[in-house]
Amino acid sequence: MTATKKTTTTAPAEMSEAEALWYSGSWIDRIPQWLSISVFGGAFLAVWWFVAEMEFVSRILLPGPSETFSELWDVSKNIFTGGHIFEALWITTQEVIWGFLAAAVAGFVLGVIVGETRLGQRAIMPYLVALNALPKVAFAPVFVAWFGFGVNSKIVMALFIAFFPVIVDTAAGLGSVDRDTLMLFRSMEASRWQTLRKLKLPSALPFIFAGLKTAAVFSVVGAVVGEYLGGGKGLGELIRLSAQTLRIDRVFAMIAYLGVLGIILFGLVAWTERKLLFWHKSEVFEIQGTG
Amino acid sequence: MTTSDSGIDQTGGGSRAVDHEVVTITNLSKTFHKRGLKALDSVDMTLRHGTFTSVIGPSGCGKSTLLKIMAGLIPATSGEILLNGKPVTGPRQDIGIMFQQPTLLPWRTALQNVLLPIEIRLGSAAAQAKSDVALQLLELVGLEGFDKVHPFELSGGMAQRVAICRMLVTGPAILLLDEPFGALDELTREYMNVELQRICRERDATAFMVTHAIPEAVFMADHVFVMSARPGRIAEVVDVDLPRPRTLDMMTSPEFGALVRHVRHRLDELGGIIGAQQ
Numbered sequence: 001m002t003a004t005k006k007t008t009t010t011a012p013a014e015m016s017e018a019e020a021l022w023y024s025g026s027w028i029d030r031i032p033q034w035l036s037i038s039v040f041g042g043a044f045l046a047v048w049w050f051v052a053e054m055e056f057v058s059r060i061l062l063p064g065p066s067e068t069f070s071e072l073w074d075v076s077k078n079i080f081t082g083g084h085i086f087e088a089l090w091i092t093t094q095e096v097i098w099g100f101l102a103a104a105v106a107g108f109v110l111g112v113i114v115g116e117t118r119l120g121q122r123a124i125m126p127y128l129v130a131l132n133a134l135p136k137v138a139f140a141p142v143f144v145a146w147f148g149f150g151v152n153s154k155i156v157m158a159l160f161i162a163f164f165p166v167i168v169d170t171a172a173g174l175g176s177v178d179r180d181t182l183m184l185f186r187s188m189e190a191s192r193w194q195t196l197r198k199l200k201l202p203s204a205l206p207f208i209f210a211g212l213k214t215a216a217v218f219s220v221v222g223a224v225v226g227e228y229l230g231g232g233k234g235l236g237e238l239i240r241l242s243a244q245t246l247r248i249d250r251v252f253a254m255i256a257y258l259g260v261l262g263i264i265l266f267g268l269v270a271w272t273e274r275k276l277l278f279w280h281k282s283e284v285f286e287i288q289g290t291g
Numbered sequence: 292m293t294t295s296d297s298g299i300d301q302t303g304g305g306s307r308a309v310d311h312e313v314v315t316i317t318n319l320s321k322t323f324h325k326r327g328l329k330a331l332d333s334v335d336m337t338l339r340h341g342t343f344t345s346v347i348g349p350s351g352c353g354k355s356t357l358l359k360i361m362a363g364l365i366p367a368t369s370g371e372i373l374l375n376g377k378p379v380t381g382p383r384q385d386i387g388i389m390f391q392q393p394t395l396l397p398w399r400t401a402l403q404n405v406l407l408p409i410e411i412r413l414g415s416a417a418a419q420a421k422s423d424v425a426l427q428l429l430e431l432v433g434l435e436g437f438d439k440v441h442p443f444e445l446s447g448g449m450a451q452r453v454a455i456c457r458m459l460v461t462g463p464a465i466l467l468l469d470e471p472f473g474a475l476d477e478l479t480r481e482y483m484n485v486e487l488q489r490i491c492r493e494r495d496a497t498a499f500m501v502t503h504a505i506p507e508a509v510f511m512a513d514h515v516f517v518m519s520a521r522p523g524r525i526a527e528v529v530d531v532d533l534p535r536p537r538t539l540d541m542m543t544s545p546e547f548g549a550l551v552r553h554v555r556h557r558l559d560e561l562g563g564i565i566g567a568q569q
Contacts (some may be wrong), residue, residue, distance in 0.1 A: 124360045132426045148555075178392070178394065179395040180390040180391070180392050180394045181396075183359075183364060183388075183390070184388070184390070184394050185363055185411070186364055186382060187363075187364060187382045187386065187388045188382070188407070188411040188412065189381075189384075189411070189412060190411045194411055198396075198407075198410075198411070199396065200394070202398050278441075279397040279398045279441055279442070279443055280397070
């Protein structure tokens with residue numbers, strides 16, 4: 001791997017071999033990436049500023065970058081001094097974390113049942129697939145009716161939206177085990193439990209983490225949708241109220257904090273994955289690529 | 292004939308002069324009912340202690356099926372396999388097996404991979420207690436100091452050496468090798484064959500190897516079983532009298548060439564590699 005990469009000197013190091021094979025050189029690769037990102041972001045801000053300044057759209061509906069950033073500053077001050085936006089953000093954070101954890105546990109357990117038992121494959125999976133095809137957001141009023149206007153209905157909404165990818169990826173991971181290795185375990189007279197614990201579950205971890213990363217993003221979606229539709233005291237409710245009073249700059253600022261929440265949760269899952277899956281191909285190539 | 296298995300040297304380390312039969316197969320047949328395919332038809336064979344047997348045949352001749360039945364991984368339709376006098380009815384601790392892929396668990400170190408069969412059968416404590424045996428095995432295959440290394444840091448040949456250790460750690464009476472070096476490049480493969488010969492000789496092992504490379508089959512074996520396809524049968528047993536230890540130089544000798552030619556002609560007469568393709 002390493003040797004091949006070194007001989008194809010024209011292709012950037014982060015490219016896979018297949019990509020490098022068709023690589024014919026691009027001007028963008030001669031610019032450092034931080035610079036290209038900054039230039040692109042700057043261009044976006046410039047267009048935003050221009051559109052807002054020219055008032056193609058009413059400034060109330062589309063605040064410019066300066067208003068938005070000054071509002072972001074006010075919102076940040078409120079959050080870091082423990083104001084009411086901080087309290088709302090904290091409530092939403094709790095909903096997201098509990099929703100994510102519930103989705104991870106429920107998705108994992110159901111995924112093992114579906115992936116490991118014939119009953120699960122034949123009888124339970126079809127229902128889960130049908131359930132997944134439903135517009136899950138439509139259940140929000142039902143959860144509010146069942147679990148009230150507090151955090152519980154939002155946690156259930158986050159769980160409901162986030163757990164399906166964990167099921168599917170866990171089941172797929174359990175089925176991904178190499179046939180010869182399964183035969184090896186048979187030849188060692190491994191019990192079903194031993195095969196699951198020592199072979200199938202570790203092999204499935206890369207898949208499970210892919211599902212968890214999706215769930216991390218989806219649980220933020222679930223909690224916010226729950227708040228939009230079911231009230232409560234979270235950030236979603238504040239956003240809804242701000243939009244009603246046409247404080248779009250404040251909406252943007254609070255959405256930025258929801259983004260931070262999602263990125264931190266995603267980052268935590270990705271960090272755990274890197275620590276745990278040092279042996280996996282996607283990690284191994286990084287190690288060899290630097291050596 | 293072995294009458295009791297208590298005399299079998301489970302470590303495989305001591306050399307026993309007795310040329311007893313380790314594996315006896317009588318009238319073994321296998322039909323896959325779903326496809327109505329007769330994979331094996333009345334196979335008879337005897338493997339004597341300390342001998343190396345190669346099985347060669349066109350693809351689809353049932354040689355891998357035969358190996359899996361011998362390993363107790365799939366049942367035979369009829370016939371009997373005796374290993375040290377006891378019928379093989381399922382996987383057993385005294386059967387060692389190795390595949391074309393190393394099938395190492397990537398999250399375990401080389402040492403933990405070698406100890407896996409002990410851990411599965413007897414638990415972690417027993418595996419821990421066998422650590423020094425596993426370390427000796429790693430030394431035997433030339434991987435001294437690699438015990439804490441993970442598989443992704445090993446080359447293909449090194450990974451297969453770890454797989455050899457894992458196969459040997461339970462002290463099996465028979466080694467079943469399913470194209471063990473088929474996924475390696477030619478140079479590594481030849482080298483690994485020489486190494487495997489050395490290991491088998493040091494441990495006085497009885498080995499049974501499936502391959503589809505004629506020179507490899509001849510180079511490794513005391514007896515080459517030539518199989519025909521559909522139904523799978525043993526068409527001929529070719530005895531290889533070349534002296535041991537064999538060296539790669541021998542592969543250019545006229546005697547070696549004659550044996551390879553003989554096996555190749557026999558395979559051609561049987562419909563050959565091409566004739567057997569589906």
